[in-house]
Amino acid sequence: MFNKKTIADIDLKGKKVLVRVDYNVPIKEGKVSDDTRIKAAMPTVKYMLDKGAALILCSHLGRPKEGPDPQFSMKPVAEHLSKLLGKPVAFAEDCIGPVAEKAAKELKPGDVLVLENTRFHKEETKNNEEMSRQLASLAEMFVNDAFGSAHRAHSSTEGVAHILPAVAGFLMEKEIQYLGGAIADPKRPFVAILGGAKISDKIGVIRNLLTKADSVLIGGGMANTFFKAQGYPVGDSLVEDEALDTARELLQVSTDKLRLPVDVVIADSMDPTAAIKTMSMGPVPDGWRILDVGPETVASFAKVIANAGTVVWNGPMGVFEDPRFNQGTFGLAKAVAESNATSIIGGGDSVSAVNKAGLADKITHISTGGGASLEMLEGLALPGVAALLDK
Ligand code: AMP
Numbered sequence: 001m002f003n004k005k006t007i008a009d010i011d012l013k014g015k016k017v018l019v020r021v022d023y024n025v026p027i028k029e030g031k032v033s034d035d036t037r038i039k040a041a042m043p044t045v046k047y048m049l050d051k052g053a054a055l056i057l058c059s060h061l062g063r064p065k066e067g068p069d070p071q072f073s074m075k076p077v078a079e080h081l082s083k084l085l086g087k088p089v090a091f092a093e094d095c096i097g098p099v100a101e102k103a104a105k106e107l108k109p110g111d112v113l114v115l116e117n118t119r120f121h122k123e124e125t126k127n128n129e130e131m132s133r134q135l136a137s138l139a140e141m142f143v144n145d146a147f148g149s150a151h152r153a154h155s156s157t158e159g160v161a162h163i164l165p166a167v168a169g170f171l172m173e174k175e176i177q178y179l180g181g182a183i184a185d186p187k188r189p190f191v192a193i194l195g196g197a198k199i200s201d202k203i204g205v206i207r208n209l210l211t212k213a214d215s216v217l218i219g220g221g222m223a224n225t226f227f228k229a230q231g232y233p234v235g236d237s238l239v240e241d242e243a244l245d246t247a248r249e250l251l252q253v254s255t256d257k258l259r260l261p262v263d264v265v266i267a268d269s270m271d272p273t274a275a276i277k278t279m280s281m282g283p284v285p286d287g288w289r290i291l292d293v294g295p296e297t298v299a300s301f302a303k304v305i306a307n308a309g310t311v312v313w314n315g316p317m318g319v320f321e322d323p324r325f326n327q328g329t330f331g332l333a334k335a336v337a338e339s340n341a342t343s344i345i346g347g348g349d350s351v352s353a354v355n356k357a358g359l360a361d362k363i364t365h366i367s368t369g370g371g372a373s374l375e376m377l378e379g380l381a382l383p384g385v386a387a388l389l390d391k
Helices: 036-040 042-050 075-085 098-105 129-136 170-184 200-212 221-229 241-253 295-306 327-338 348-356 370-377
Strands: 016-020 054-058 090-092 112-115 141-144 166-168 190-194 215-218 263-267 276-280 289-293 310-314 342-346
Touching: 016 042, 036 042, 036 075, 042 054, 042 075, 042 170, 075 090, 075 112, 090 098, 098 112, 166 170, 170 310, 170 342, 170 370, 190 200, 190 295, 200 215, 200 241, 200 310, 200 370, 215 221, 215 295, 221 241, 221 289, 263 295, 289 295, 289 327, 295 327, 310 327, 310 370, 327 342, 327 348, 342 348, 342 370
Parallel strands: 016 054, 016 141, 054 112, 090 112, 141 166, 190 215, 190 310, 310 342
Antiparallel strands: 263 276, 263 289
């Protein structure tokens, strides 16, 4: 199924290995405030250290605009990793050039070095060949375990993989086995749940899933554009008029698969004092807006989910950050957790909803990559993976 070489296929003893990880984690007051992504790549890091490799870990963090910016430094990540590993972790204040070269040269088997943010060089996101060469010069081989960045062809994700022998880490392998497996060979019925703010971000995903899934359940802001396409006034709801034609077309071609909310929670503003009510789907009164799916929708979607063999979910059912509009998202999270289906959740918001609901351990696979998981659901090849050695 996963046709790329992994770290299990190569000899790591005594090797210096450049590892692209996704350590793009939130930093608060100079400390890592959520280490989910660091922990997710731990099996790869530990396995390679056990096998006697010396590791040079690199990642981007945030979106620094103009070169080095202390708020996006990887230093707190190196410190946090040191705590998790229970051993010293060296840090180089640049990811390429003399500082990185010196630090990499000093490494012995079992040592770990974290490089400074790859995006402190603007060449990174341009997939600049010279930058890839400089990164490659630090090591003898390259491992990509950064699933969350695999949809980007950047110097440290794709470029470098053309210069050094390059294989996948265990997190990359696991992510692709679950997401790719769901798309290529799902246990049926295969149910996809899509929500979030906008339909335009996910049109490719909806199209691809309509060809692969048995049911596509739509909620969140993106349902509003479908409602408007059906001819309902939607009041002040978030709508994308430029996507109306697409919504009409999708409704026409897939009446049997596409399911929209049957009831919605509406409010007359977003203020703390807003009036809120639940209505069966129909014309939304002027001045009101849809902010969540209603209980009947949760119940009917839950029935479809209970019967599923595979469930893939991306995007919340409503403005779940506000407790007044989180019942739809939490209700679906519960339905997914209670089902016996292979369940796969991707996208920061759906993942955070499942975490907040305390249901994360009931989900088969929680993806660490929002954009990358969406591109997989869209059926696109990920450049960071395509560049790795075939099995
Ligand atoms: P996305 O990044 O596309 O997955 O969208 C996530 C965002 O969609 C969250 O911040 C939600 O608050 C928002 N959202 C979900 N449902 C609605 C809705 N009915 N109206 C406006 N925003 C929504």
